[in-house]
Amino acid sequence: xxxxxxxxxxxxxxxxxxxxxxxxxxxxxxxxxxxxxxxxxxxxxxxxxxxxxxxxxxxxxxxxxxxxxxxxxxxxxxxxxxxxxxxxxxxxxxxxxxxxxxxxxxxxxxxxxxxxxxxxxxxxxxxxxxxxxxxxxxxxxxxxxxxxxxxxxxxxxxxxxxxxxxxxxxxxxxxxxxxxxxxxxxxxxxxxxxxxxxxxxxxxxxxxxxxxxxxxxxxxxxxxxxxxxxxxxxxxxxxxxxxxxxxxxxxxxxxxxxxxxxxxxxxxxxxxxxxxxxxxxxxxxxxxxxxxxxxxxxxxxxxxxxxxxxxxxxxxxxxxxxxxxxxxxxxxxxxxxxxxxxxxxxxxxxxxxxxxxxxxxxxxxxxxx
Numbered sequence: 001x002x003x004x005x006x007x008x009x010x011x012x013x014x015x016x017x018x019x020x021x022x023x024x025x026x027x028x029x030x031x032x033x034x035x036x037x038x039x040x041x042x043x044x045x046x047x048x049x050x051x052x053x054x055x056x057x058x059x060x061x062x063x064x065x066x067x068x069x070x071x072x073x074x075x076x077x078x079x080x081x082x083x084x085x086x087x088x089x090x091x092x093x094x095x096x097x098x099x100x101x102x103x104x105x106x107x108x109x110x111x112x113x114x115x116x117x118x119x120x121x122x123x124x125x126x127x128x129x130x131x132x133x134x135x136x137x138x139x140x141x142x143x144x145x146x147x148x149x150x151x152x153x154x155x156x157x158x159x160x161x162x163x164x165x166x167x168x169x170x171x172x173x174x175x176x177x178x179x180x181x182x183x184x185x186x187x188x189x190x191x192x193x194x195x196x197x198x199x200x201x202x203x204x205x206x207x208x209x210x211x212x213x214x215x216x217x218x219x220x221x222x223x224x225x226x227x228x229x230x231x232x233x234x235x236x237x238x239x240x241x242x243x244x245x246x247x248x249x250x251x252x253x254x255x256x257x258x259x260x261x262x263x264x265x266x267x268x269x270x271x272x273x274x275x276x277x278x279x280x281x282x283x284x285x286x287x288x289x290x291x292x293x294x295x296x297x298x299x300x301x302x303x304x305x306x307x308x309x310x311x312x313x314x315x316x317x318x319x320x321x322x323x324x325x326x327x328x329x330x331x332x333x334x335x336x337x338x339x340x341x342x343x344x345x346x347x348x349x350x351x352x353x354x355x356x357x358x359x360x361x362x363x364x365x366x367x368x369x
Contacts, residue, residue, distance in 0.1 A: 088148055089104070089238075090238040090239070090240065091237045091238050091239075092104040092237065093237050093238035094148055094151055095148065095240060096143075096147050096148055097145070097146045097147075097148075098146055098191070098244075099242075099243065099244035100139070100143060100146040100189075100191045101191060101192055101234040101235065101238065101243065102138075102139060102140045102151070102234070103138070103194055103233075103234060103237075103356075104151075104152070104153075105140070105153060105154055105356055106153050106154060108154065108359040108360050109360070112359060112360055112361070112362055113358060113359045115362075115365045116358050116359075116361070116362075116365055116367075117166065117167075118365075118368060119364060119365045119366065119367040119368030119369075120167065120351060120358075120367050120368075121166070121167065122367065122368040123307070123338055123339075123342050123351065123367040124167070124170045124171040124342075124351070125170050126339050126342040126343060127171075127342040127343070127349050128342065128343050128345060128346065128349075129349055130170075131171045131342075131348075131349040131351055132171065132173075132174055132208065132212065132348065132350045132351070133164075133167045133172070133173055133350075133351045133352075134173075134174040134208065134350065134351070134352045134353075135160050135163060135164065135176075135177075135353060135355050135358065136176060136204070136311045136352065136353065137156050137160060137177045137180065137354075137355055138156060138194070138355060139194065139196075141153075141156040141157060142177065142180045142181050142189065143184055143189060144184070145184065154359070156177075156355050163358070171351070172211060174207050174208055174211050175207070176204040176207050179206070179207050180196075180204070183203055186199065187199060187200075188200030188203060190230070190248075191243070191244055191246055192230070192232040192233075192234050192235035192243050192245065192246050193230070193232020193233050193234060193235070193246060193279060194233050194234060195232070195279055195310065195311060195314065196311065196314070197246075197248075197249065197314075198248070198249040198251060198314050199219070199249070201311075201314040201315040201318070202216075202219050202315075202318060204315055205315050205318040208315075208350065214322050215322075216322075217322070222252065223251070224249050224250065224252060225250045225252060226248070226249055226250075227247065227248040227249070227250065227278060227281075228245065230245060230246040230247065230248045230279075231245055231276070236276065248273075248278055248281075250267075250268055250281070250282075250317075251317050251318070253267060253294070253317050253318075253320045253321065254294065254295060254320075255267050255292050255294040255295075255317075255320045256292070257283060257290060257291075257292050258290065258291045258292075259284060259289075259290050260289075264284060267282070267283055267292070267316075267317050267320070268281045268282060268283075269281050269285065279310070279313070282313035282314050282316075282317070283313050283316050283328065285313075286309075286310055286330050286333065287328075287330060287333060288329070288330060288334040288335065289327075289328070289329055289334060289336075290327070290328040290329075291326070291328075292316065292320065292325070292326040292327075292328065293325050293326075294321075294324065297324065300322055301322055301323050301324075301348065302323070302324060302325070302346075303323060303324065303325040303327065303345075303346050303347050303348075304325075304326050304346060304347060304348040304349065305327045305329065305341070305346045305348075305349045306319075306326060306327070306329070306350045306352060307330075307331060307338075307341075307349075307351045307367065308329070308350075308351075308352045308353065309330065309332070309352070309353050309361070311354050312328070312350075315352070316328060323347070323348075327344075327346070329341060331363050331364055331366050332361065338366060338369055339369065351367075
């Protein structure tokens, strides 16, 4: 012990590591990160099979990295350090031109994609009407002029062409990539978030209207509310101190939203606009099963089923101008039978998923059941 006292720095660092480790152990794990807007990994169960095949080690690594004590603060400190070293990325977020921030997406498990494509195809085959399928490209796939040089990335354009060709056998494909690219010099994706903006969603909605055969509402004719100071998922992952906050636009359309036993008289949860995850204001966030009803009109189409991820949330308000009833299902949270869901009576059915979720989210495979 006397020998150790000769090395006070060693004692200080060792004591810090020991104290931090103890605090990390006793601190309850978090289910959701508001900063990163995602569900966090939970402690995996160790079984003989998971230990032998190595899956436990991989899941435990994710658990430790996501549940690390003070993770958000450490990310901020790391961001300062990376910026001081003139690095152009932090925590898998790359800084582009004009304040745009892009998630690094350069590889994925092909098994997930194959399973998800097969599941969507099965769902389309079971549908009571021929469904429409819309794959949404990531921002980096469209905003190429804002990308840093030599950014490693998945060639989404090539994948989307192939997948759309496959889906065209039993569904009607809506190609939004080309339409979005035409407007790439406009504000169609958020700078600090991975979603498209309300105007970007409108471009996709216009493509949907052309495919389904109805007239889209004129974007310029809609009353709008602007929400300043939006810092999205890419900012919250990287804590980039030079980030340019985004402006979020809410189109003012009257409708009621029913989630479970609760009914709301607005398309937007305005309380979320005071929190970090402002995007969750759209249609009251991601829920398993949502029914949206607008003022009835015989000139509107009857009903549409939308099976979606969060990209659809800012597009769905426009559909209130064309459909009397909109049923919204998120496969990440829905536990019912998709075969029964697909066989329901709807005027139209839309499957709207981002390419990245199609490639990585295992819950989409539930569409095949």
